[in-house]
Amino acid sequence: MAASLWNRCIKELETELSEQQFNTWIRPLQAVEENGVLRLFAPNHYVVDWLNSNFLGHIIRAATELSEQTITKVIVEVGSKEPEPAPAVRSRPPNLTTLAPRIGSKLNEKFTFDTFVEGKSNQFAKAAALQVGDNPGKAYNPLFIYGGVGLVKTHIMQSVGNLIVSRDSNAKVAYVHSERFVGDMVRALQHNTINEFKRAYRSLDALLIDDIQFFAGKERSQEEFFHTFNALLEGDQQVVLTCDRYPKEVDGLEERLKSRFGWGLTVAVEPPELETSVAI
Structure with missing residues (x-):
């Protein structure tokens, strides 16, 4: 399962990266594995770009070594494995200059x-x-x-x-x-x-x-x-x-x-x- 694989990857990456790098870039990610593809979900495009430029190699190596089945691709994208419910529409409160x-x-x-x-x-x-x-x-x-x-x-x-x-x-x-x-x-x-x-x-x-x-x-x-x-x-x-x-x-x-x-x-x-x- 993706959660199990990703948990193993996290433990491996935590030993390779500095605490700041790990907590900032790796720890917030969510994962889904399907048909040999590991999909990682990041909170925004900036994080996606930084991961692809700086840490994708680390992630691919860890996933390849630790997976029980062949991982053919690792994809990092913006999103969540469990979509958040749509927020209720509300009007912006009036400007209260006195408060x-x-x-x-x-x-x-x-x-x-x-x-x-x-x-x-x-x-x-x-x-x-x-x-x-x-x-x-x-x-x-x-x-x-x-x-x-x-x-x-x-x-x-x-x-x-x-x-x-x-x-x-x-x-x-x-x-x-x-x-x-x-x-x-x-x-x-x-x-x-x-x-x-x-x-x-x-x-x-x-x-x-x-x-x-x-x-x-x-x-x-x-x-x-x-x-x-x-x-x-x-x-x-x-x-x-x-x-x-x-x-x-x-x-x-x-x-x-x-x-x-x-x-x-x-x-x-x-x-x-x-x-x-x-x-x-």
């Missing part, structure tokens, strides 16, 4: 791509973030950045927000720590203003949520964020998330959220090499 500025914290103007120290450990995350800042809602949505504490995830995230605002001064961009989102929701429930809370968050052009792992175990917060996330993506509004680990490794986070996070691009930020550490 949106209250959301989250003000962007730190010092956190820009110009002040960012690039190195091998973070160059792909920076490149992806630049694409998002240049094409919010269209490049990679959501953009999910993960890595350990102190690895410039917040700097990259806020650089996206500052770039969006620099290109459009009217853009409504909110930087929110996940605990702040929970606090806003609790206050809205206490004061019977949950509808205003929903409209305010869902009217944003870009929502940047830091440390998404703090949603773990908070079922009501995850429920509300799930619907907010869906509404934003359906309206081509950008979502950027950070986490201290790969999303599927966060215990207490609902599977449907983990699945949604994989719709865009997931990138790792690794500990910097010595030269980058000195520059920082």
Whole structure:
């Protein structure tokens, strides 16, 4: 079966590639095997092109060696082995200029791509973030950045927000720590203003949520964020998330959220090499 073959391939590839390469490019793939053809499904065309250019040889070799039957072809394409149900059509919420500025914290103007120290450990995350800042809602949505504490995830995230605002001064961009989102929701429930809370968050052009792992175990917060996330993506509004680990490794986070996070691009930020550490 494809799942069994692909699981064996994953274990083999994990030993060959760096953690960043494996988690960014190989781990999100889904597989279907049929009549000697292994079909791999990636979240977007950028990932397909990168896999074909850089890792297809590794995948073919692993599949050929580990398959119990002859594999004649490996195909990488955009899609899912189990199509997602069509999202319900909903109109974009009205712009609430009085509520949106209250959301989250003000962007730190010092956190820009110009002040960012690039190195091998973070160059792909920076490149992806630049694409998002240049094409919010269209490049990679959501953009999910993960890595350990102190690895410039917040700097990259806020650089996206500052770039969006620099290109459009009217853009409504909110930087929110996940605990702040929970606090806003609790206050809205206490004061019977949950509808205003929903409209305010869902009217944003870009929502940047830091440390998404703090949603773990908070079922009501995850429920509300799930619907907010869906509404934003359906309206081509950008979502950027950070986490201290790969999303599927966060215990207490609902599977449907983990699945949604994989719709865009997931990138790792690794500990910097010595030269980058000195520059920082």
